[in-house]
Amino acid sequence: MPSPDPGPALPSFLERLSGLLGPSHFKLGLRAALAGLVAYGLATGLALPNGYWAVLTAVLVVQATIGASLAVAIDRALGTVVGGVVGVAAAMLAGNSAVLTYAALGIAVFLTATLSARSASYKLAPVTVVIVLLADPSHVEPWLSGLHRVFEIAVGGVVGMASSILILPERALLRLFPHCAKALRLNARLLELGRDGLVGRGLDPGDLDRLNAEARVALRAADARISEALTEQVGGLVGQADPAPVVRSCRRLWHSVIILLRGADRPMDKDVAQRVAPSLDAAVAALSASMHALADRLDGQEVAGLDEKAQAARAAVAALEAEAERLNGEGVLETAGADTLTSLFAAVSACNHVRENLEDLAARFEEVETDR
Template identity: 30%
Template sequence: MSRIAKAFRWAAALVRERKAQLRLSVRVTVAVALTFVVAQFVNIPLGGLWAVLTAVVVTQMSVGGSLKAAVEYSVGTLGGALYAGAIATLVPHTTEISYLGVLGLAVAPLALLAAISPNFRVGPFTAVLVVLGSGAIHIGPIASASYRVFEVAIGGGIGLLVSFLVLPARAHVLANEAAADMIDLMASSLHGLFAGFTRGSDRATIQRIQRSIGEAFARFNAIATEAGHERMTRFADRNDPQPLARALLRLRHDLIMIGRAGATPLSATVQPRLGPLLTRIAETADDYLRATGASLIGRRKAPSLSAVNAALDNFAKEIAALRRDGVTRELSGDALEQLFALGFALEQMRETLKDLSASVTECAQS
């Protein structure tokens, strides 16, 4: 019995962890089934193959992603079908060599256009289908192009409809979750970054930390772009994810500066006085960021920055005391440069955390 209970708990945990992916699986399955039924009803050639494939492509993780995919797929298909249909109609092609020439004329300009604009990425693919598909199903190029546009309209329309109605996932919610994950990752990296000022740091470890933060930001930014597409509809709230994206990017840069400043330990002259203060900054910033991530998920007002500000103020006061005591005059040029870089990075982080707090509070009020 205990094994069965453990299995149920494991399955429940898996469902909670992969809830978004399971929802996408259901939406794609529903979209494929509905598109296939419609394609059979209207008697599309090849059983509605391209309509079904379009439904799969358009049905994305979020409504915003589905809107973006539908726009790109529709624009690329329409442009590719019109151009390839015109080329295949106007240029005779009765031999394999002439077929090759028509295919090249149809694909080359569309491939260039696809390289310039992502909206036309499906253009070359559509051109190949129009030129070669017309011979496969024994219809003219104009009819082939028409069927291609018709199938994309059916598959894209059903994919969008399913994305809106079947277990819909809003991109701005997913963006908040991705932002919270990034914030937690930055919080967990603080102690390692600040430890460099007292114990020294491992370059490979710091690079791994910075790389993981950069990857987390890339994931968030991709979803935030989808959230921007949702803002064009009534389905999403009017909260703009860009202020949050800018704050997270700036905080990432602040941590890069702190990591570089902590590449070597502080001078032994100042380390006993500054080391404990830097540890306190790391602790308060860690607590603040973790509470901020929780506030973002719960759509609550951002937590207070008072503890972080107090820790930063104490550090600034100690730097001023070091100057008054003449300690900084005894430091080498490299040590002074390190102190300046550290102070600048910490003040930048203070301003960034203020902007992050404002962005999180704005998300809670939307």
């Protein structure tokens, strides 16, 4: 009996693996590995007493983007310096007394933990206090213990930042726009689902909730990249326009789509739906095409005819507005239910707002691209 062909299984596994791990993941892994090796070599060469702190810091500082790496390096430096100062002071006051050490430990950890609760930049301070205060129970030279710790983490921080900048660097800006592109594609699909619900073609609430949740996650990820991009600017590592307006325009567009979705679970009256469906289909199709084209542009692809697609969307939305006015002028809406009237004019308004936000998003992105 012939054995089954296992051929398709391997490509399928590789496809799933490629979906989980991309080039950016391997770049981060390479940067972290090289940073750890360089830090270990320096710690060994400098004969640091606890050189593993340099290695740990170097690996932790290396993040997905330069801005994220700089933020982590600053946080570790602040936490180490503050924790070292407090730890040294506590150790010198406690001396060789076990009772005083016990009290000093509680007070020092309380102070630094309170500070870290106020600002996450100092979250390493309590850890540094414990290390400085307890690493040398005799407390003969606590200032030297603190100095060693600061120096070890400084070495790791410098190595980590150098690795992030010099080894296949990735700017936060380039990691931000793909999240906006994903949100745009999700919004295009949400707009189509809402249109189907309004004209009575059926609407799956599960799909609606899932796509909305994914759009929310994508926009939150973009927000996180904004802070990283601004950190790169403050650190003087790059010069670029503020990307925040791009994300804000993308979020406003999502809110505009939600306006249409609010009435999508209640189809319009059949007569009104039949009359408005062709214009609504054309408007949604044009807006969706424009969103997908702009999403491709945000992903770094060369897109031809972006302006033409925007003009087509503008014309289609204008035609939808004209159709709604025509229905009103012909008296068709006089016999329509309140829900139908609300849904119709909400859909027209939503499409118009989506178009405006799309144009604003394209303009804001063009500003950043020109500056870059």
